[in-house]
Amino acid sequence: EVQLVESGGGLVQPGGSLRLSCAASGFTFTRYWMSWVRQAPGMGLEWVANIKQDGSEKYYVDSVEGRFTISRDNAKTSLYLQMNFLRAEDTAVYYCARDLGKLDYWGQGTLVTVSS
């Protein structure tokens, strides 16, 4: 059974940093791109970033470029999102998802709240 479990969310002040993690199991992690998608409260879905199987390619939505860094540790079958210089508009539930273009499996999400 495919499982994706996010962690690391919480309350952070504007300008602060947070690192999200996503533990993957039930599939061969090294065969898949992985993505982060977020959803602000009461709003729609926004794709944030993705990373190639070996970590050699990374892509970001414009609004987080230069502030967020996606990475992965294939030995630990884990995905990460380092978020720096956080803004109020980054407040959202962050989901990790298995990425085949289509996003076929999603984690339960972790809530990030940016507020003073």
Add this chain to the structure above:
Amino acid sequence: EIVLTQSPGTLSLSPGQRATLSCRASQSVSSSYLAWYQQKPGQVPRLLIYAASSRATGIPDRFSGSGSGTDFSLTISRLEPEDFAMYYCQQYGTSPLYSFGQGTKLEIK
């Protein structure tokens, strides 16, 4: 960047009726790489349709997708009570960069 516009914003129908949701792209979606997701309140998005018309594993056949180029639709042939939810389209034709539509809320009339 491809912008996806979903319509209507809210669709009010009764169980047993047919629902048609629209997703229009600002430019042609390569190879019909368009997906549909369902999200119920407090739940995780679930993949329904990919490549415009292929049903994901375990999705009932009352759900169907169609379209190409810039115009796509999701049809639910006979609405069941559990189908009332938010629906999002997503394009991955510009892979590895993606975008989502703003969503259509399907509510019980």
